[in-house]
């Protein structure tokens with residue numbers, strides 16, 4: 210769906226399509242444990258977040274050089290642009306690469322090369338958000354933040370991802386304090402598989418401005434009231450929730466109820482190479498499965514720009530919002 214939109218929850222490593230994975234494996238002399246792209250795709254049957262993460266971190270082994278990261282990001286931006294994305298705030302997982310011996314500078318400069326050309330090539334403005342792996346230690350996250358210091362001009366904010374349950378936001382209190390002191394914006398995954406209390410902690414202890422997922426807030430009516438009152442954006446990922454079995458089928462996704470409750474929802478693709486669709490596909494899917502009509506889709510698109518980190522470019526935000534208002538549905 211070509212409705213102009215911002216994508217606010219997108220792991221660049223989750224855009225690694227099987228074809229590119231095999232091409233990079235061949236280029237870098239790496240043998241993948243799959244015969245071909247078909248066999249790899251057949252492995253995309255996940256039971257939960259962890260079963261996905263195991264494959265996701267494994268396949269990253271093909272990413273080595275700046276050129277690899279550049280190609281990955283450029284391929285995503287081309288696909289996103291074709292689905293109406295005008296602005297993308299892109300997550301990356303530096304610790305998943307440094308743990309394999311790939312320097313953080315290689316990752317950031319490689320992604321940066323694609324992002325620098327994105328407006329000219331794809332008409333997509335971008336921001337970069339570095340995520341800490343919550344199943345690693347706070348010390349490891351602090352080391353990642355320290356290693357990113359020479360590249361802060363390229364980084365807008367920090368996030369928190371990976372296996373959620375058992376790794377509450379409070380574990381990263383000092384890391385987020387340090388990030389805030391560096392002038393970085395703050396977001397965190399919370400309430401994907403973890404309890405509603407993690408959402409409250411992310412807001413109160415980490416000082417986040419948006420909640421990534423936040424699906425499980427619906428179990429706590431007081432939390433819902435607070436999120437509505439404070440207009441905290443939620444970056445929902447409905448196709449991801451189905452593939453990782455947070456909801457059984459898309460028709461049962463609470464997105465419609467969340468919007469009706471007054472929550473500031475956005476829809477995003479999370480890891481589109483693994484979950485069956487990019488963000489335009491996701492808009493189309495929620496239209497079909499949940500019966501969201503044009504004005505609800507327009508609200509989601511408007512929210513995506515309002516929740517985006519475009520404070521340093523309000524003129525651009527206003528332009529994007531005008532495009533949303535003027536969009537004519539077929």
Ligand SMILES: Nc1ncnc2[nH]cnc12
Nearest residue numbers: 220370371372398479480
């Ligand atoms: N949906 C997700 N939840 C947590 N960590 C992730 N890393 C990549 N995708 C993720």
Ligand SMILES: [Zn+2]
Nearest residue numbers: 220370398479
């Ligand atoms: Zn995510």
